[in-house]
Amino acid sequence: MTKMTNNNPLLSVRGLHASAGDLEILNGVDLEVNAGEVHAIMGPNGSGKSTLANVLAGRPDYTVTAGQAIYDGEDLLALEPEIRARMGVFLAFQYPVELPGVRAWQFLKAGVDARRQHHGEEELSARDFDRLLREKVQMVEIDPELVRRAVNEGFSGGEKKRNEILQMAVLEPRLALLDETDSGLDIDALRIVSDGVNKLRSQDNATVLVTHYQRMLNYIRPDKVHVLLDGRIVRSGGPELALELEEKGYDWIREAASYE
Amino acid sequence: MTQAPTRHERYFADHQALAAASPGPAWLDTLRAAGWERFNAIGFPTARRGNERWKYTAVAPIARVNFAYPFLPPDNVGGPEPDFGFAAVSAAADFDGETGDAIRQHLGRLASFEDDGFAALNTAFLRDVAVVRVPDGSGAPVAVRVNHAATDGPDVEQRYARHPRTLILAGRNANLTVIETYTGPPGPRYFTNAVTEIVVSEGAQVDHYRLLNESPAAYHVGVTRVHQARDSSFSSASFALGTALARNDFAVTLDGPGAYCSLNGLYYTGQGQHIDNLISIDHAQPHCTSRLNYKGILDGNSRAVFGGEVLVRRNAQKSDAQQTDKNLLLSEDAEVDSKPSLLIYADDVQCSHGATAGQIDAQTLFYLRSRGLDLAAASRMLISAFAREIVNTVKPQPLRDYLDSLFDRNIAVKTLPVGR
Structure with a gap:
């Protein structure tokens, strides 16, 4: 069923412009991004990293003005x-939405069933x-009580982020886009969320972590790190790039980028 | 008897025919005559001359039709509604029977028709009265339903008005649940002119459910008057599916310290429909608590009017009152006029009010879509979640399940505008 071969990346973004x-x-x-990989997209505030994740998930607030994104052989x-x-794209929201009156059970089952129907199941x-x-x-060590309540209603920031990871676990995406899932988490919550992401890693799926800070990468080891600046990826490297950024800050990249 | 000239000849003729066909005890005949005189004097309300109670709702569609009284047997307790496992109460009250004294004592006492043409007209046509009465000191739970079912009248060309009346008397420490439903055949533009009076005695607890499930083309004017004594509790949930014109004039007087009322409502209107909720709570005594929470779902070019009037009198210290009205607009053409108001004359009180009207939030919709739900499924889920807050206040499970599916079935999601 899958159109992907070993040679094709799961996600290929080219010349993407959005406003x-x-x-x-x-x-x-x-x-x-290839199946089996974890990518980290880092960058200062306003660099466009959240926008990238949201554009790929289809948030209607943005208009794509040029470029393309091929996912699993389809024009995403x-x-x-x-x-x-x-088709397996999942966005973990930076600010998960509260859904008063919508039970988590009903919400998640509707998502699972929609996906199953799409695949003829x-x-x-x-x-x-x-x-x-x-x-x-x-698996994701979430309080079962949260699942009995309305989705995200009255949840703490950490509970909302954990709930995103639960949704990801239930929906089993092939491409998970995590939009600053680490922000606002204390160290325990960060560990639990990271554990969840690690448990869900497989050779068939890929994860793109959008983050401002390096600390989540202590728990989730990325295969590749990209630095986004002014809406473009200005540098890519291995996990060591994240450490370098942590040490030198984003100004260093900005200066380095301006010479290129 | 009344021989004053009238602009309402059809009503007058029917009123007289009713008095002749169904003579009651003298007190009832007198009450009917007084209702007629008042109606004949003041007629139907108009929005002119600063009539705040009818500011946004024109009753001309009702006033200009000569609705006839159908002279059908009163006992329409069956109807299409399920029975929810509750015993039915007949609308054929026996005015001479055992409870006759209680009826005489209370009927028309709370529903004053001095300034209310509709209540006056209902009183002029007093016949079909459903009486629910729990005597003083009987704390055993009582659960009953009253279904005022409109049926087609004898002449298919004629349009009919019915004037159902409900009298609920909860004695001291009574524990009473009442489901009051209004139903009718889907087609004709009939008119239901209902009045309900509810007496909640000291220490009594009354759960009251009111369901408007009439023809989409019907006119419905409902007046509900509740009087609460000391330490009584009154919980109400009113549900309305759209009709051409619906008015829910619901007033509660908290007339003894420690009284508590919770008034919830859910209304849905579609193309060409109009609903007017006027909910009044009178904190007449100290240490009373009131909660008012109405929600509306508006589709098409429909219009909803909400007036919430909470009055806290000067001696009503330690009053605790909250009111909200929230509206979900499914269409760019729908319109809501929401006017929650507080009149506070005491100084040691806790009161709040609020109103909202808006479309489904775009971020929320995207959240659901990002999990695989299409626009229609996402909208349905969000609309029924909006409604569920009120449906969940319903305690009897069969009624709650019924309402859940009734609203799900009736709320059409055609095209949903997305607010930003």
Whole structure:
């Protein structure tokens, strides 16, 4: 069923330009992500890293003005957000939305069933979904009580981020985009969230971590690190690049980039 | 008897025919006649001359039709509604029977028709009265339902008005649940002119559910008057599916220290429909608590009016009152006029009010879509979640399940505008 061969990346972004209203935010992003890889996108505030993740997931606030993104052989940017999700793209929100009155169970089952239908599979029975959810709740070490409540309603910041990881675990994406999932987490929550991400890593899926800080990368070891500045990737490297950034700050990159 | 000239000849003729066909005890005949006189004097309300109570709702569609009284048997307790496992109360009250004295004592006492043409008209046509009465000191739970079902009248060309009346008397320490439903055939533009009076005695607890599930083309004017004594508790949830014109005039008087009321409402209106909720709470005594929470879902070019009037009188210290009205607009053409108001004359009180009207938030919609739900599924999930807050206040499980599916079924999601 999959159109991917070993030679093709899971995600290939070329010359991506995007704007919000009159504001150009992405100015030609190139990025290739292979199955089995973890990429970290780092950069100062306003560099466009969250925009990149959101554009790939289809957030309607942005307009793509040029470039393309091929995911699993498909023109990702031509697809509605829900189709992207059903094809295995997942965005962990920087600010997860509270859904008063929407039970987590119902919400997650609808997502799982939408994806299954897209792939020509039957909806899960309530019993099978119960089992799946229980298993994932244990996997990501989330308080089972949170699943019984309305989605994110009255959750603390850390609980919301954990809940994003639970959703990711349940939906089993092939391409997970984590938008500053580490921000606002205390050290315990950061460990739990990171453990969840690590447990979900496999040779078939890929993760793109968008982060301002290096500290999450102590827990999730990336294969590649990219630095985004003014809407373009100005430098790529291995995990050591993250440490260098932590040490020297983003000004160093900015200066280095201006000479290139 | 009344022989004053009238602009309402059809109503007058029917009123007289009713008095002749269904003569009651003298007190009832007198009450009917007084209702007619008042209606004939003041007629239907108009929005002119600063009539704040009818500022946003024109009753001309009702006033200009000569609705006839159908003279059908009163006992329409069956109806299409499920019974929710509750015993039915007939609308054929026996005015001479055992409870006759109680009826005489209370009927028309709370629902004053001095300034209310609709209540006056209802009183002029007093016949179909459903009486629910729990005597003093009987604390055993009582659960009943009253279904005022409109049926097609004898002449298919004629348009009919019915004037259902409900009298609920909860004695001291009573524990009473009442489901009051209004139903009717889907087609005709009939008019339901309902009045309900509820007496909640000291220490009594009453759960009251009111469901408007009439023809989408019907007119419905409902007046509900509640009087609460010391340490009583009154919880109400009013549900309304859209009709051409609906008015829910609901007033509670907290008339004894320690009284508590919780008034919840959920309304849905579609293309061409109009609903007007006027909810009044009178904190007449100290140490009372009131909660008012109404929610509306508006589609098409429909319009909703919400007036919340909380009055805290000067002696009503330690009053605690909250009111909110939230509206979800499914269409660019829908309109809501929400006017929550507080009139506070005491100085040691806790009161708050708020109103919102808006479309489904774009960020929220994207969150659901990013999990694989398409626009229609996401919208449905969010709309039913919005409604569920009110549906969840319903305690009897069969009624809650019924309302859940009733609103899910009736709320159409055609095109959903996305607010930013």
